[in-house]
Amino acid sequence: MKGILKFVLYMGVLLLFIIGSSWMIFSFDEMRGMLVGVLLWCIPFGLFVISLIALAMGKLPKLGIRSRLSAAVVLLTSILAGASLILLVISNVFVIQAGNTGATALEKIAWYGKLTGQMPMQSDAFKVEGKYATYYVTKDNEEKVVVMEEMFPRVEAQLDRFLPPVTSGEKPEIELHQSESTLNLLQMEPEMSGVYNVLTGKINLNANQLGWEELVIHEYTHYRVHQFQLQEVGEHRSIPHWLEEGFAQMMMGTLPLGPFDHYKEFTLQDATSKIANMNNPMQDVYTYGQVLSLEISKEASKEQFQAWLLTEDNAVIEQEIRDLYAIPETVLTHQFLFEKYEATLAKDPGYFDRLLKVTADGWEDEWDSYKKDMYFPMYKEYLPILQNVVIVELEWDKGEQILNEWIQYDPILSQEEIQQEQAYLVAGRGELEEAISLMEVALNKQEHFERSEKMNYYLSIYKLLLEDPFHPEALSKLEERTIYSSGTQKWLQQIQDESSSQ
Secondary structure, eight states, X not given: OHHHHHHHHHHHHHHHHHHHHXXXXXXXXXXXXXXXXXXXXXXXXXXXXXXXXXXXXXXBGGGTBOSHHHHHHHHHHHHHHHHHHHHHHHHHHHHHHTTOTTOOHHHHHHHHHHHTTSSOSSTTOEEEEOXXXXXXXXXXXXXXXXXXXXXXXXXXXXXXXXXXXXXXXXOOEEEEESSGGGGGGGTOOTTOOEEEOTTTOEEEEEOSSTTHHHHHHHHHHXXXXXXXXXXXXXXXXXXXXXXXXXXXXXXTTOOOOOOOGGGGGOOHHHHHHOHHHHOSTTSXXXXXXXXXXXXXXXXXXXXXXXXXXXXXXXXXXXXXXXXHHTOOTTSOHHHHHHHHHHHHHHHHHHHHHXXXXXXXXXXXXXXXXXXXXXXXXXXXXXXXXHHHHHHHTTOHHHHHHHHHHHHHHOTTOOHHHHHHHHHHHHHHTTOHHHHHHHHHHHHHHOOOHHHHHHHHHHHHHHHHHHHOTTOHHHHHHHHHSOSSGGGHHHHXXXXXXXXXXX
C-alpha cells in the first residue's frame, strides 16, 4: 500500500511539473520559450540518468528506487516528460508563427482548444442544440439555425439516395462564422469558405455570404461520407480527392455547364496528385470531380457507389468504372465520362421543347422519363416549368404534387418560397383569403427584392379580387401581368362566377 501511495505521489508531482512547465513555456516568445524548455528538460533528463544507474545497480534506496521495476517506471516517465517538454516548445513556436504574437499563455492554450475543436473558434459564439445538429453561432447569425433545421430533412433525403442513414443519435457540430478571418485558425486556402475537420468532426463555415446554404450541404456531405466510413470499416478513408470533393460538390445541386476541354487533359490520377495545378478557375478539382461524380453515381448501383467511397486506391476505382461502362481500351476513362456528361446535357433543351406537348394528365410519365435520363441536380430546375404546364390547365392538385417533388429535390428552397408557391395554388382554388395570409407571412421574411416585388404585385391582385372580383384595377393588373399564364382568364372567370352565385 505504501508503494502505491508513493507511486501516486510521484505521478502527481510529475503531472504538476508538466502543467507548470507548459505555462512557463507558453508565457514567453519562441526563443525564450525554447531556453526555458531546455532548462526544464534537464529535470527529466536527470531522472533518466538516475533510472539508468538504478537499473544497472538493481536499486537506489536513498532516492526511493527499491527495485528494477521502480527504476523502469522512472525511466519510462522521464522519457515521456522529456518528450512532452519538446512538444510544448514546438507548440509554442507553432502558435506564435500562426499569428498569435504577444498572446498570453492562457490565450495560446485557448487557441489550441479552438484548433482541436474543444471550444468555439469565435469568442462570442454560443451553443444552440438543434434536432439535426449542434450549432455554435453568434447573435448576428443565430437566425440561420432555423433555416438549417428546415433544410436538413431534405438534405438527408437526398443523401439517403447514396448513403445509409447515420447511426441513431449521431449529429454534427457546426460553427457559423461571420467572416473568413476567424477561419484563418484552420490555415485554409484564402478562397475557401468552409471545412469539415476529420480529426475533430466539426464543420466550420462562413455563413455571411451568398450561397452559404450550398456550403452547408457541401461540408455536411463530407461529414456523412466519413460517418459512413466509420460505420462500415471503423476508420476514416483517404479516398481520391476528385471523388471526395466531387461528391460533396454534386450534392450542392449545382450543375457545371462547360466547356470542359481543359479538364480532359487530366487523368483520374492527375486529379488526385496534381491538385495544386488544378486549383484555379479554369482547372479546379471540384468541378472535375463533380462532373465525374454526377455521371458515375447515375450509372452505378447504390452499393457500387458506396464501395468507391470506401476505396483509397484510385486505380481500383478507375478499373471498376471502365468495367461498368465497358470503355474500349483505346479510350481514356476521364475523357469518356466527360463526353458522356456533355451528351446528356445536350438532351436537356429537347426536354424543354417537349414540355410544350405535355398535358396535366401526362406529367407523371414525363417526370419519370426525365429522371431516368438526366442528372438529379437538374430536377429542381425542371420541376417549376413542369408545374407551370399543369397550372395552366388549372389542375391544382397535380400542381401541389409537383410542388412536393420540387421541395424534395431542392433542399435550399426556403420556407418563404414554399409558402409563396402554396399561396398561388390556394388562390387558384379560389381561397383568396388563405392565399393572402400565406403571402403576407412569406413577405415578412422575404429578402430577395425581385421576388418580393412579384409577390407584392400578386398580393395586391388577390386583395382587390377579394374585395371585388370585377375590380377594374385588378383586371388591369392581370392584363399587364398574368398569374397563371394562359389559364389566368379562365381562373378569373371561375372567381367571378363563384362570387355571382353567392
